Amino acid sequence: MVKEFASHHYWAVILGGSSGLGLAAARKLALHGMNICIIHRDTRVDMERINNDVDTIRDSGVQVLAFNTDAVNAVKRGEVLTALKSAMGEKGRVRALVHSIAKGNLKAMNSDNARLSTDDFRITLDNMAISLYDWTQELVQQQLFASDARVLSFTSEGSSKAWKHYGAVAAAKAALESISRQIALEFAPLGIRANCIQAGVTETRSMQLIPGSEDILTYTKQRNPFHRLTTPEDVANAVYLLCKDEAAWINGTVIPVNGGEHISQA
DSSP, X not given: OOOTTGGGTEEEEEETOSSHHHHHHHHHHHHTTOEEEEEEOOOGGGHHHHHHHHHHHHTTSSOEEEEESOTTOHHHHHXXXXXXXXXXXXXXXXXXXXXXXXXXXXXXXXXXXXXXXHHHHHHHHIIIIIXXXXXXXXXXXXXXXXXXXXXXXXXXXXXXXXXXXXXXXXXXXXXXXXHHHHHHHHSGGGTEEEEEEEEOOBOOHHHHTSTTHXXXXXXXXXXXXXXXXXXXHHHHHHHHHHHSGGGTTOOSOEEEESTTGGGOOO
């Protein structure tokens, strides 16, 4: 395994890195020599599994920091970055900020039970979209980014299509893409590239929470040209590629990583 990032003392800050796409990205980048800082929000019940995953990543020979805290809280963000700055030392820099926060509301707009409220929208937008800007801005202000940094976030087809119970998350994904484009434009003079990865339907914990997810998974396997679901590892491979020097001229895009799922109407 070529560890091309190791000699540069690069770090990846991964928001929502304890499972799914974020965890897969952490594993992949660590294998190639990138130090990892994971920020996640999980219950005590999940911590044994998460600690084991962190130890496995550390076995790749990189430094790993993990914080079970609220990524949207400004005070907590400051505490994380203080600890990160200390761990990085004088040579370390953040090569990649990877946004994989999946805290969103899945209530229906039209329901006899609990309906989607404006507060539900706000919470979802804060976590799944605006937090990308907050972390980017804070890393810029504290001068922690590398001179050729990558800001990456995960979106879905739901940003432009209407799915039942997906209203708040769809709004957040659309906002996430817009914020990413603005970062790509306005922070380019600082050497920052920003892109969204439009992941195909992936059987993650977040996916399983969507009402009717089993039907979505079955339909996707029929629709996808390769007749399989996207895996977290598929998406992690794209994260790795976008972090390489050769990807420096890719900026302001939404890149489908789904085996061609988005082109099929089957």
